[in-house]
Amino acid sequence: MSMVALVLSGAAALLVLAVLGVVCGRTGAGRPLIYGGSLLVCIAGTVIAGMSIAGEPSTIVLPLGLPWLGAHFRLDALGAFFLAIITIGGAGASLYALGYGRHEHEPLRVLPFYPAFLAGMTLVVVADDAFSFLFCWELMSLSSWALVLSHHRDRENTRAAYIYLLMATFGSLALLLAFGLLAGPGGNYAFAAMRETAHSSTVLVALVLSLSLLGAGSKAGLVPLHVWLPLAHPAAPSHVSALMSGVMTKVAIYAFVRIVFDLLGPPEWWWSLPVLSIGGTTAALGVLYALMERDLKRLLAYSTIENIGIVFLGLGLAIAFRANGMAGAAALALTAALFHAFNHMLFKSVLFFGSGTVLVATGELNIERLGGLIHRMPYSSAAFLIACLAISALPPLNGFASEWLMFQSILVSPDLPQWGLKLLVPTVGTLLALAAALAAACFVRAFGITYLGRPRSAVTEQAHEADRYSLAAMIGFAALCVVTGVFPGLVIDGLAPAVHGLVGARMPPQLSLPWLSIVPIADSRSSYNGLMIFLFSASSAILAAFVVHRLASRVVRRAGLWDCGYPGLGPLTQYSAASLSQPIRRVFGSYVFRSSERVEMPAPGEMGPARIRKTRHDMAWEMLYEPIVAGVAFASERLNMLQFLTIRRYLGFVFVALVFLLLALALWQ
Amino acid sequence: MASFSFDVAHMLAGGLVLVSFMMLYQDRLYSLLNVLALHAIMLALSVAWQAYIQHAPHLYITVALALGFKAIVIPMALRRMVFRMGIHREVETVVGIGLTMLVAIALVALSMEVMLPVTTHSDPMAREDIALALSVLLIGLLMMVTRRNAVSQIVGFMSLENGIVLAATGAQGMPLVVEISVAFSILIAFIVIGIFLFRIRERFDTVDDQALDRFRGEH
Numbered sequence: 001m002s003m004v005a006l007v008l009s010g011a012a013a014l015l016v017l018a019v020l021g022v023v024c025g026r027t028g029a030g031r032p033l034i035y036g037g038s039l040l041v042c043i044a045g046t047v048i049a050g051m052s053i054a055g056e057p058s059t060i061v062l063p064l065g066l067p068w069l070g071a072h073f074r075l076d077a078l079g080a081f082f083l084a085i086i087t088i089g090g091a092g093a094s095l096y097a098l099g100y101g102r103h104e105h106e107p108l109r110v111l112p113f114y115p116a117f118l119a120g121m122t123l124v125v126v127a128d129d130a131f132s133f134l135f136c137w138e139l140m141s142l143s144s145w146a147l148v149l150s151h152h153r154d155r156e157n158t159r160a161a162y163i164y165l166l167m168a169t170f171g172s173l174a175l176l177l178a179f180g181l182l183a184g185p186g187g188n189y190a191f192a193a194m195r196e197t198a199h200s201s202t203v204l205v206a207l208v209l210s211l212s213l214l215g216a217g218s219k220a221g222l223v224p225l226h227v228w229l230p231l232a233h234p235a236a237p238s239h240v241s242a243l244m245s246g247v248m249t250k251v252a253i254y255a256f257v258r259i260v261f262d263l264l265g266p267p268e269w270w271w272s273l274p275v276l277s278i279g280g281t282t283a284a285l286g287v288l289y290a291l292m293e294r295d296l297k298r299l300l301a302y303s304t305i306e307n308i309g310i311v312f313l314g315l316g317l318a319i320a321f322r323a324n325g326m327a328g329a330a331a332l333a334l335t336a337a338l339f340h341a342f343n344h345m346l347f348k349s350v351l352f353f354g355s356g357t358v359l360v361a362t363g364e365l366n367i368e369r370l371g372g373l374i375h376r377m378p379y380s381s382a383a384f385l386i387a388c389l390a391i392s393a394l395p396p397l398n399g400f401a402s403e404w405l406m407f408q409s410i411l412v413s414p415d416l417p418q419w420g421l422k423l424l425v426p427t428v429g430t431l432l433a434l435a436a437a438l439a440a441a442c443f444v445r446a447f448g449i450t451y452l453g454r455p456r457s458a459v460t461e462q463a464h465e466a467d468r469y470s471l472a473a474m475i476g477f478a479a480l481c482v483v484t485g486v487f488p489g490l491v492i493d494g495l496a497p498a499v500h501g502l503v504g505a506r507m508p509p510q511l512s513l514p515w516l517s518i519v520p521i522a523d524s525r526s527s528y529n530g531l532m533i534f535l536f537s538a539s540s541a542i543l544a545a546f547v548v549h550r551l552a553s554r555v556v557r558r559a560g561l562w563d564c565g566y567p568g569l570g571p572l573t574q575y576s577a578a579s580l581s582q583p584i585r586r587v588f589g590s591y592v593f594r595s596s597e598r599v600e601m602p603a604p605g606e607m608g609p610a611r612i613r614k615t616r617h618d619m620a621w622e623m624l625y626e627p628i629v630a631g632v633a634f635a636s637e638r639l640n641m642l643q644f645l646t647i648r649r650y651l652g653f654v655f656v657a658l659v660f661l662l663l664a665l666a667l668w669q
Numbered sequence: 670m671a672s673f674s675f676d677v678a679h680m681l682a683g684g685l686v687l688v689s690f691m692m693l694y695q696d697r698l699y700s701l702l703n704v705l706a707l708h709a710i711m712l713a714l715s716v717a718w719q720a721y722i723q724h725a726p727h728l729y730i731t732v733a734l735a736l737g738f739k740a741i742v743i744p745m746a747l748r749r750m751v752f753r754m755g756i757h758r759e760v761e762t763v764v765g766i767g768l769t770m771l772v773a774i775a776l777v778a779l780s781m782e783v784m785l786p787v788t789t790h791s792d793p794m795a796r797e798d799i800a801l802a803l804s805v806l807l808i809g810l811l812m813m814v815t816r817r818n819a820v821s822q823i824v825g826f827m828s829l830e831n832g833i834v835l836a837a838t839g840a841q842g843m844p845l846v847v848e849i850s851v852a853f854s855i856l857i858a859f860i861v862i863g864i865f866l867f868r869i870r871e872r873f874d875t876v877d878d879q880a881l882d883r884f885r886g887e888h
Contacts, residue, residue: 648813648814648817651810651813651814652814654810655807655810655811655813655814658807658810659776659779659807662779662780662783663779665783665787666779666782666783666786
């Protein structure tokens with residue numbers, strides 16, 4: 001049995017689980033059966049992905065779908081890498097859900113769709129013709145839509161699901177058109193045929209590029225197509241949020257890579273311009289949004305947008321380098337992008353799992369009302385902290401490794417011949433640096449306000465530690481963050497076949513280097529050793545702890561807290577989320593969000609309190625979506641007249657339309 | 670023989686168009702129903718001739734269907750309906766007969782103009798048949814648009830359907846299943862419309878569809 005057939009049977013097993021979810025969703029056995037089954041299938045899928053990432057591509061054609069086309073499936077190195085992302089993320093989410101799913105009030109709304117969602121994503125990365133690709137893509141979109149709608153009694157969630165459905169339909173339409181253009185008038189919808197066609201017309205290539213940016217970008221959350229993401233991802237149950245943020249956005253990246261790097265043929269340098277600029281903007285704006293957010297899950301969703309921007313930035317660099325024949329640099333940039341996609345799956349899953357445990361423990365996601373949870377939930381807060389460090393790109397964790405590689409490839413950019421790129425790449429590099437710094441600020445805020453300090457409301461005082469399944473998933477993924485951070489060579493070498501297949505070169509082998517360093521280009525330029533940094537920071541921390549605890553004076557002295565002469569410090573006098581982000585809001589907000597603050601003083605003699613009023617605008621929403629909505633509303637208002645005509649008028653319309661078309665036909669000949 | 674059979678087929682199809690024209694200026698319901706029966710008979714003749722020259726015995730079933738249902742059963746049923754509703758004496762206000770006829774002539778010209786160049790490479794018999802069938806269809810639609818009485822709209826619909834059958838039999842190799850299913854769908858449409866007619870009448874005391882608009886508060 002070939003590898004791709006194994007993947008297909010795994011997806012079939014997931015679909016069977018989805019049916020079982022309908023049957024026994026109500027019974028007590030439903031949750032362990034569905035999530036346990038998904039966990040086993042995902043583990044098997046990880047093994048298959050690991051075995052086939054370095055092997056030859058395997059293909060299979062099933063007699064399904066269009067009669068003259070069949071359903072083509074193919075598992076190559078790129079597909080296997082993304083399959084690994086899906087199955088590892090899916091395994092973690094399933095393990096987490098074994099415990100977390102206990103708190104689900106309406107399991108029948110989640111259990112059938114969860115395995116179907118996993119199956120849809122799995123099938124997307126092995127689909128090898130446009131029809132099966134789009135079918136599986138829709139399966140993924142619709143099942144995740146159902147999951148977003150699982151808590152449908154909340155009006156916000158219904159709205160989120162509606163916007164998500166609109167954006168998903170729009171994205172699929174864009175991809176459909178892109179595939180139609182790639183297939184050409186002959187209608188060669190198999191990817192193999194598209195790969196062999198030379199797409200020479202500039203207009204066609206530009207159209208396909210922009211359509212795939214729209215289609216994949218709307219699913220991945222590129223600015224300004226991101227508006228659905230911070231609404232829909234948090235609306236789902238937390239393990240599904242983790243899958244949507246950590247895994248489904250990667251499937252969207254896969255779609256973009258598959259179309260632009262694989263099907264569209266050798267790139268031109270100008271392809272990278274839109275990708276780079278959109279990626280840079282997305283990275284910077286996503287994290288700024290995240291910094292302003294008070295809802296923990298929504299904050300994480302905005303941070304997903306930032307990371308997607310970083311990945312697209314790397315993809316843009318890879319296009320630019322490859323178009324100029326700099327295969328080594330292209331391999332470096334692409335490796336960095338894919339590595340970051342993998343890392344984001346790991347740490348974003350932990351973060352969403354953590355937000356789920358917080359939600360279960362306190363029933364609250366507004367971080368202004370949380371605080372002090374580290375005492376009540378020590379293990380999950382440790383895992384959350386590691387993920388925060390990783391996403392803030394601190395060494396020796398994995399986020400640093402991939403972003404460091406990204407910066408290394410940006411540093412090669414002065415060798416590019418085009419002046420446009422010479423100027424653009426440092427600019428987006430600055431945006432990337434800004435995003436990395438702001439991300440650190442954002443997660444200091446997220447962790448500090450949620451877990452540190454004193455409880456800001458009564459809900460946090462009854463909080464309790466999460467169950468052991470959830471903890472196992474969180475700690476396991478946090479450990480993976482450390483492992484891939486300390487030994488980045490493992491992932492880099494694993495990625496080499498996929499990268500080689502797309503840009504025709506690979507990064508130099510890393511695992512054979514002494515001391516497990518990674519050297520992206522040459523020894524003379526730069527190198528990084530995660531292990532060394534890990535050992536150094538661990539040993540110095542242990543040493544410091546030893547010095548503090550053993551060598552310092554043992555005399556204990558108790559004294560009152562220094563309260564600045566202002567006795568009775570309550571929890572409200574702590575730093576709050578709003579106060580932490582206020583300086584950044586003042587610096588960037590006046591441009592990006594047109595935010596303003598106004599102090600409203602009561603009139604003299606009035607007893608009311610003074611108020612500070614903050615306003616903030618979502619520019620993407622106001623400048624892009626509201627005009628579209630207004631246009632649609634205007635047009636439907638006009639067309640509404642047509643709904644109340646007489647039968648004879650309707651017949652008359654049919655008649656006139658028919659005669660008009662016939663006339664057009666007669667004149668056109 | 671080829672040119673003779675072509676001429677006869679052409680004549681019968683042309684006769685069908687002519688009967689369609691006759692329909693347009695009937696302003697009494699009984700005479701309109703008579704013309705509908707005549708329309709079906711012309712269709713039956715035309716299909717029978719096609720069956721004879723194409724040596725396609727299954728087309729005789731279509732002939733039987735056309736004669737049985739469309740020439741006898743449906744006109745009779747409509748006649749009873751009209752009688753029971755007591756509207757057999759009503760003179761329907763037709764939108765300017767002269768104008769309607771002119772439009773119908775233009776439609777026939779249009780369908781010739783469209784169909785003949787499109788089908789240059791096909792069998793001449795099928796070409797003529799299809800062009801004439803399109804004119805029958807368009808005139809039927811015109812009838813539905815210009816009439817207000819629901820019964821005459823049904824008649825327009827039936828003649829439209831006759832046009833479709835003519836086109837279908839003119840093209841060789843049309844499977845019988847398709848024809849039979851078309852015939853049955855027409856029958857069902859007839860039954861549904863009939864029931865609706867009585868319902869409309871029960872409620873509004875008329876089958877003039879302006880009453881429905883008045884009821885909706887539009888006029």
